[in-house]
Amino acid sequence: MTPPTLSSLLQGFFTARLMRHLRASPQTFAAYRDTFKLLLTFAADQTKRSPAQLTLDDLDAVMIGAFLNYLDTERHNSTAPRNARLAAIHSFSRYALPLIPECAHTASQILAIPHRRHDQMTVSYLTRTETDALLAAPDRTTWYGRRDHALLLTAVTTGLRVSEITTLSISDVTTT
CATH class of the missing domain: 1.10.150 (DNA polymerase; domain 1)
Incomplete structure (x- = not known):
């Protein structure tokens, strides 16, 4: 063979x-x-x-x-x-x-070829003040502002990535 x-x-x-x-x-x-x-x-x-x-x-x-x-x-x-x-x-x-x-x-x-070592970036988090400012930024009197606020709030409270949030569908949401 x-x-x-x-x-x-x-x-x-x-x-x-x-x-x-x-x-x-x-x-x-x-x-x-x-x-x-x-x-x-x-x-x-x-x-x-x-x-x-x-x-x-x-x-x-x-x-x-x-x-x-x-x-x-x-x-x-x-x-x-x-x-x-x-x-x-x-x-x-x-x-x-x-x-x-x-x-x-x-x-x-x-x-046997090794991977190159590199320094890990330190993950930084938003402070409470920064998070509040971010959530207050969208104008919630408009439909787009309410949508943006909902997306930001989802991101902040769940820790999901943007790519994960954009692929969410209504079937992914559970209310309990």
Whole structure:
């Protein structure tokens, strides 16, 4: 039996692993897709071959290290996006490892590439005075003001993110 190609491994990773097994969110799927588009374009430029001609051997630890350096120097990515892209590459390596055991050494070298450490931002909270000022800002004599006040009050009292609030529907509300 012939070993799987890079394209078949990527297809299996996205369809079997991310979609079926992990049931990854559309955002995760898109982020991983973008990572591999960047990686394959970068590797193609480095090897002077088209992305379709790349093999799994082309994506070794040296190439991944050069790609991460490219993200830092050329694309000016901060630590968080760099680590997110590395997480996608690590996930692919863990997926491919049992399918191509002859590349175990390469996969283990890729998996050994550490995430970059960065300082966590301190989460700051609004003071009571700031919260009261925020809630008092909308003009509640208008329909838009009452709507804005309700959204702000929901955000302040529940701690939901804006993306979570905008996806709320009437069925999500319970009155008790």
